[in-house]
Amino acid sequence: MTLEDVRNQFTDPTPADLQLIARYGELPDDARRARAFEAFAKSGLPNRRMEQWKWTDFRAGLNSLETSSAKANVELPLPDNALLFRFDGKRWHLPEKLPTGLNVFEKTEAQALGNAEELPMAALAAGLTGHPKSIDILQVEVTASIEQPIFLDFDFAGREMAFARIAFVVRPQVRIDVIEQHRGGAGLSSTIIEFGLQKGAQASRTLLQAGGKEQATAVTAAVSLEENARFEQTALGFGAKVARIETRVSYNGPNATASLNAAYLPAPGYHIDFTSNVWHGAESCTTRQLTKGAVPDGGRGVFQGKFHVPRTVGQHTDADMQHKALLLEDGAEVFAKPELEIYADDVECAHGNTSGQLDETALFYMRQRGIPKAEARALLTEAFIVEALATAHDAVKDALNEASRNFLRREG
Secondary structure (H helix, E strand, O other), rough: OOOHHHHOOOOOOOOOHHHHHHHHHHHOOOHHOOOOOOOOHOOOOOOOOOHOOOOHHHHHHOOOOOOOOOOOOOOOOOOOEEEEEEEOOOOOOOOOOOOOOOEEEEEOOOOOOOOOOHHHHHHHHOOOOOEEEEEEEEEEEEOOOOOOOOOEEOOOOOEEEEEEEEEEEOOOEEEEEEEEEEEOOOEEEEEEEEEEEOOEEEEEEEEEEEOOOOOEEEEEEEEEEEEOOEEEEEEEEEEEEEEEEEEEEOOOOOOOOEEEEEEOOOOOOOOOEEEEEEEOOOOOEEEEEEOOOEEEEEEEEEEEEEEOOOOOOOOOOEEEEEEEEEOOOOOOOEEEEEEEOOOOOOOOEEEEEEEEOOOHHHHHHHOOOOHHHHHHHHHHHHHHHHHHHOOHHHHHHHHHHHHHHHHHHOOO
């Protein structure tokens, strides 16, 4: 397939689409790469005409891709005992010494991506990674429980575009902790994080996302859980010009558990989208999801969550999804779409969605005790948000809470 053939698959490509096509043309031919990029080409950059992207329009937000030097002013401290895996927008930089039980394989060829048509930004990353000149794909095999957390640092400053991929294969009865920070820096970035948890395996993932006001970023996680596996995720997102953090969980064995907690705090002119899809493809699995947001005038928050429970294999599912948002000022925007698609008849599934303002009675009570209005509002909002961050890794939990406190007390 020639580059012209690829271009012809796009309908009315934008200048940004053309830049991505040109990047594709620079990479080695690979059937898996072609398959992923064709899936992306069917839509091009996601836009509001696509049901799952109607509130998060990358096409409108990116006329062309330009080098960006801006970096987020929020970052996590590196824990003393952490294993640092840093991606600079082109290649991974790894620790000199790895502990027993942690095997890392650098991939120089494109890797296949399941459900590529449903994940256009992940399909883009899969199509534009995997080549011998720069190591942008890692596979990490965990054969023994690792006491040290793995710290993934994504810093794309000075890049027009950046794409990365890392996959964790966690063997039976093994545990791993992953801490991520996505600091933006590129005009457009897309990252794929994959977790394959085998029987009885456990993984925790703590994530901080913060980008620049002229940047677009997508972080897509694909999680596969076998029997008795446990996955716990906690995320704090500040957004960018347009940002999407998407998590897909698939239960492939009974009695597995997933916890998906998140908080979003977009400043004026920032957009953050938390989207999740959980496939209950095995019996007696449990999902708990809590997402909270606080949005000022000019900020936009998006929540989309879906639990799918098939007939027969999804029996005895126990799932609960909650989204709660505070609109701190007039002009704040919050869009929410929680969904339950249930075909099994012996399940316990629930979802809730609320959006509102701060409790005026509580605010009055605090002001009567001499607390300035701005501080009272910040304290109430902080108390509202903190529940969603309670499951973060202990090494960075205080830093996440401090980041949210600083945001709520910012000037302007």
